[in-house]
Amino acid sequence: MAHVLKAFLEPKSIAIVGVSKTPNRPGHLILRNLREFGFAGDIYPVNPEGGKILGFKTYKSMKDLPKNIDLAVSMVPADDTLELLNDCADKGIKNVLLVSGGFSESGEIGANRQMEVVDLAKQKGIRIMGPNAVGPVNTSNSLVLHFYPMGYLKEGGVAFIAQSGQFCCPVMEHVMSSMHLGVSKSIDLGNCCDIDEAEAMEYLEEDPETRVIAMYMESIRAGKRFMEAAKRVTKKKPIVVFKTGRTEDGLKTAASHTGAIAVDDTVFDVALRQAGIIRAFDLDEFLDLTKIFDSTHIPKGNRIAVITYSGGIGSMVADACGEFGMKLAEFSKDTIEKVKPFLLPSTKTSNPLDCFAVGVPLDINDVYRAPLAAFMGDPNVDIVLLCLMVNKWVWSVDLNHVLSDLKQCQNKPVAAWVIGEDTLVREQTGTLEENGIPVFASPERAIRALGALWRYHSRIFES
Structure with missing residues (x-):
């Protein structure tokens, strides 16, 4: 037996009762949305004046509609809802979306009116979404x-x-x-x-x-x-x-x-x-x-590798890890060997990995690209956080290059935080997220979210 919400989210035919010819009224906007987005089902607007609205033939009353329409969407006033339900029952309509307000949210009279609607719907075998609902x-x-x-x-x-x-x-x-x-x-x-x-x-x-x-x-x-x-x-x-x-x-x-x-x-x-x-x-x-x-990658543990441009940011991340149940990963020897050639000689290969600790790297793009790819193959790393600073004058980052290897080998969750000039931040955030890397408003919020991701999947693993 089909789930009741199938009629509300996958209808083949819809009657919209109380469609206004006035633009920006609720019924008119619903009809416009259906037209603009190309809904392929049959649409039956109902308005006492008939004629056409937005190019759709409009019916003067529900009595003029064909039988067994999948879903009725009602904009009629609350006081007219009982009559609407009787009309739906006569036409074999078993599913009704009540958009109008004036029910339990409006006080005792409205609450009593809502109870009457529920009782009648049960008698007629009609399912209701709403009232006071915007629509699916x-x-x-x-x-x-x-x-x-x-x-x-x-x-x-x-x-x-x-x-x-x-x-x-x-x-x-x-x-x-x-x-x-x-x-x-x-x-x-x-x-x-x-x-x-x-x-x-x-x-x-x-x-x-x-x-x-x-x-x-x-x-x-x-x-x-x-x-x-x-x-x-x-x-x-x-x-x-x-x-x-x-x-x-x-x-x-x-x-x-x-x-x-x-x-x-x-x-x-x-x-x-x-x-x-x-x-x-x-x-x-x-x-x-x-x-x-919404990430498609599942963490196998709570050990996180952090790439940052600042020791201070690294300390912030470390505190957040302690607060939200994450652990800083210990890099494998293989990862260290893969990363070292792209860092300045005196840079420590510790976690968090502060790529700018002793100066600006010769190749800013590779200093991000190489660790990201290396962490994907490190058995000690479960999750990666990229803390990225962007500046159009000095530290310009080509994210297409930075992500080039990661696209081929990503097997773990990667999240990011981006800071700098607003236009660049928005641009780089868009690039990262379009490539499946969620960006957060602060390192702490990123760690909090990643911690929740790990706890959920660890519970699933245990069960």
Whole structure:
């Protein structure tokens, strides 16, 4: 039996109820996104005036639609949702995305209205995503049901689940454009009146395009099912969770936003650990962990080799290693012999490897290239961190040359930190990340992410 989310992420036909002819209204934006990104399924806009919107034939009412459409997307006001569900049932539509707000997030009246919607949907055999939901995205079939105007899609291995669409949409756009990550799916659950995080995880568990699941949560609706699903899924692919509502003010804000139910944060934290979920405590850590877990290379241990341009930076990295459970690797004799010819004669071949300790190397590119390649063959090294300084006047680095050998022999995770003039940093960061090397905003954040990567895979190895 097909998973319920298949109809929401892989529909062959979609009815969009309440499409506006006015540009930049939610329904209009959804229709535009479907057109602009080339969704190949059948689309049935519904607007009382009929005619055409964005070139699509528009139906005056749901009674005019063909039967058994896979998915209905509703922009109708909250008070009209019961009528919408009855119309869907008459047309054999079993899956409904409720975009509109005015439900549990709006107070007692809205919460009662949401309960009525849930009861009727159960009677009619209809599954609901939302309400107060932005809509899912599937980059593999160009499905974009966001009413957020998207610039472009980049396919990749990151799947987002969120209880807040306006969190999910800009974050997804940011990771695709600024972090050079690709996205497989985005699932905004809104108020989670029916379909919840557990079902979203179950769908993504079997999704071949998803390597890492990144979840923004404000509460847990079905705790037992969530835990059962998480324990199973985390054995196959990592789950990173960022949950707000850790403080009294945070809980109040979450409740007013999606009607989230308060959850004791200490209990929640213990539950996540038991399920094997990696928890992030702020947005920076959430995005860092998402980035490192999208890496295709798996560390066999926690011994790290560090290439740096400064002894001070090396000390910072050493402290971070101690804090986040990493160990500085001891280079093998073979590695030392391979690296020495590219360093100034009096440079120590110790870890961290300070390539600029006694002066500027004769060939800055080779002083990075040679160690990177040597570390791939060193049995004492499990992970590599490259700390790179860029300067357009003196220390200009040709990353295509630096990475030339690594492309042929990379078999371990490599992360980087780049500092210097902003334009060059952005340029070099883009080059590194397009070559599969994640770049972090500081050496400490890189080590923190790499430590989490190692702990996750060490648990998998043990189990």
